[in-house]
Amino acid sequence: MPEGHSVHRITRQFQRNFVGHRVTVTSPQGRFVVGAAQLSGHTVTDARAVGKQMFLEFDHGLWLRIHLGMYGAWDFSGDILMDATMASANGRMGQTNQHGTELKDGAEAPTFDAAGENSIFSIGAPRRTRVRMSEQEKEIDLADTFPPEPVGQVRVRLLSDTVCADLRGPTACEVLDPAQVDAVIGKLGPDPELDNTPEAAERFVTTVRKKPTPIGRLLMDQSVVSGIGNVYRAEMLFRAGLNPHAPGKSLSDATVRALWRDWAHLLHIGVATGQMMTMDQLEGDQYRLAMKNRADRHWVYKREGLPCRVCGTHIVLEEMAARKLYWCPRCQA
Incomplete structure (x- = not known):
């Protein structure tokens, strides 16, 4: 989706x-x-x-x-x-599959996704x-x-x-x-690409902190927060070190507020590049490889059975909110 x-x-x-x-x-x-x-x-x-x-x-x-x-x-x-043309959060230009396009302002040459799925600028x-x-x-x-x-x-x-x-x-x-x-629109949760104000963040925090529902379900609930799907859910939870089953009300205000900031960060990169790039601080060949191959762009998504990139524990797969959930049982314990 x-x-x-x-x-x-x-x-x-x-x-x-x-x-x-x-x-x-x-x-x-x-x-x-x-x-x-x-x-x-x-x-x-x-x-x-x-x-x-x-x-x-x-x-x-x-x-x-x-x-x-x-x-x-x-x-x-x-x-x-x-x-x-939009610049991503790390200053790179949005990727393209327009072969022969001349890049300006010293931007890096475009990296082409192996599946031909890069964005166009x-x-x-x-x-x-x-x-x-x-x-x-x-x-x-x-x-x-x-x-x-x-x-x-x-x-x-x-x-x-x-x-x-x-x-x-x-x-x-x-x-x-x-x-x-x-x-x-009134039934939808806040969307940080439209409104990244403190008020929008507090609306998200307040909603999550009231719920006994697992955070892995809440992030997929469009009445709680807008735009998050299966990929971003798995990646955000890993980046935060959160167990998907943790009830929303068990999380601290600071933890939920950090989730909001991370969603705003990842969403901005996605809008800028057309890619769900969820690994930060990649440079040079690592960045180009990640932009070419989906498998190199994510921490846990679609990596079930493979060793965690951080601790080596095998990534597990289960179903939550009728969608596949990928997570590391050690890093997210």
């Missing part, structure tokens, strides 16, 4: 390519015909992400709410103005291309015609004069009025 950094990056593509543009909205699949008719012919005026959900506002006051869920993905095609002008944006971002075959024929079960297509966005496989795709949007 796409985690918070992916949804923020997708929303930025809508901000650059669709906000301010009148669009034709259709449902090639036929499952969103009524909703498409409500939005078609109107101008996109805003695009925002809250955790794992995104919202597009139109000039007549209606919104399109999207939750990608487990299988959802957007395909962008046409003369795409890519998201502006702007070179300052639109390019005729196609890009898949879901949990991972991937540039795919160049579009020969515009708009391209729909591929697969396209729930909704947004089409401007120059850019097309096709949505497939979402968990939620619905038209809402402003009050309904406020109600949905």
Whole structure:
């Protein structure tokens, strides 16, 4: 399932390519015909992400709410103005799979993910291309015609004069009025990419410290904190040395506040680079290797049966909150 950094990056593509543009909205699949008719012919005026959900506002006051869920993905095609180059927390430029792109300001040459899943950054002008944006971002075959024929079960297509966005496989795709949007967002926990104020942090701390629920479940609860999914959950708990089964109310204020700061830190890196990089202080070849291979980017995620990178104890795998949980029984005892 796409985690918070992916949804923020997708929303930025809508901000650059669709906000301010009148669009034709259709449902090639036929499952969103009524909703498409409500939005078609109107101008996109805003695009925002809250955790794992995104919202597009139109000039007549209606919104399109999207939750990608487990299988959802957007395909962008046409003369795409890519998201502006962003620096990660350690100063490196966002990674790219645009071969031949000239880097500026002394940035390192891009590192290409072995699976072709690196993020894409702007070179300052639109390019005729196609890009898949879901949990991972991937540039795919160049579009020969515009708009391209729909591929697969396209729930909704947004089409401007120059850019097309096709949505497939979402968990939620619905038209809402402003009050309904406020109600949905009001049920979500704080998102540090939107609000990293002391008040947001205290809201998270207060909520966690009241709960007898295991912290491994609370981090996945979108009403407690927005955007954390299976990868970030496992990695954050390891980085904090926390047993996933520890009740929220058993943790100190300082411990929970540190979790919030770490989530803000990791989310910012994810938004900047397009990668869930959870190992800090990697330099040179180690950093390039980690950006090329998912297995070298994480402490415990998908490392069941392998020795812990810190203590050598085998990483264990269990199920929690209906998702796979990876952790070290010694470092997180």
